[in-house]
Amino acid sequence: xxxxxxxxxxxxxxxxxxxxxxxxxxxxxxxxxxxxxxxxxxxxxxxxxxxxxxxxxxxxxxxxxxxxxxxxxxxxxxxxxxxxxxxxxxxxxxxxxxxxxxxxxxxxxxxxxxxxxxxxxxxxxxxxxxxxxxxxxxxxxxxxxxxxxxxxxxxxxxxxxxxxxxxxxxxxxxxxxxxxxxx
Numbered sequence: 697x698x699x700x701x702x703x704x705x706x707x708x709x710x711x712x713x714x715x716x717x718x719x720x721x722x723x724x725x726x727x728x729x730x731x732x733x734x735x736x737x738x739x740x741x742x743x744x745x746x747x748x749x750x751x752x753x754x755x756x757x758x759x760x761x762x763x764x765x766x767x768x769x770x771x772x773x774x775x776x777x778x779x780x781x782x783x784x785x786x787x788x789x790x791x792x793x794x795x796x797x798x799x800x801x802x803x804x805x806x807x808x809x810x811x812x813x814x815x816x817x818x819x820x821x822x823x824x825x826x827x828x829x830x831x832x833x834x835x836x837x838x839x840x841x842x843x844x845x846x847x848x849x850x851x852x853x854x855x856x857x858x859x860x861x862x863x864x865x866x867x868x869x870x871x872x873x874x875x876x877x878x879x
Contacts, residue, residue, distance in 0.1 A: 726825075726846060782838055784809075784817070784831075787867065788874040791820035801875070806832040809870060810843075823847050823871030831862070838862045838877070847871060 782803045789795040801817050808815040810828035819828070825845035831838055841859045842849040850869035851860050866877040 722846070782833075782877070782879050784868070784875040785878055786873070787876050788872075789819075789821070790823075790872045794820045795873070803831055803833075803838060806830065808843075810845075811871075819870060819873050821871035821873045824873060825871075828870050829868075840868065845870075 784801040784803065786795055786797050786799040786801070788797060789799075804816065807817060808827060808830055809817040809819060809824075810826050811819055811821060811824045812826040815827065825843070825847070827843050828845045829849050830841045830843055832841070833839075839859050839861055840849070840851065840856070842856055848855045850856070851862075852867055853869075862877045864877065864879045868875045868877060
């Protein structure tokens with residue numbers, strides 16, 4: 697009986713060490729991703745004017761998912777011109793210099809969103825995962841899919857665990873950034 701308890705104790709201790717190692721590795725990967733600066737040619741200077749430069753794909757696809765076709769760079773909402781296409785509008789952002797409230801983020805047929813500069817929409821938010829969500833068009837509707845993000849994705853205050861069809865006015869929480877889906 698004592699032998700079984702001793703083996704169980706050591707087995708539990710080994711599992712605990714494996715768990716701590718996996719948590720440490722995940723934290724280290726997130727910290728390294730947040731500390732990696734974007735290439736200087738990819739940063740946009742905030743001038744208040746809309747940018748017409750589209751972000752280009754760079755290199756092979758990352759392990760967590762494909763690099764998707766780039767959406768146009770963020771711009772400020774301008775009325776009728778932006779009413780026709782589906783888009784995300786920034787409600788709240790932790791970095792108001794790079795992503796101020798009211799910034800319009802156009803959606804394409806497939807738009808990746810996250811902290812990494814490899815995404816079509818790059819969020820300057822340390823609580824967003826490098827490749828946080830994918831928003832894609834299917835049967836005329838935009839569908840949001842969480843890409844196994846560390847902190848999760850919330851739609852209208854509810855954490856999502858499966859794909860969600862977006863409706864006009866839905867509020868998306870990605871890290872500490874709040875975006876509103878508009879059509």
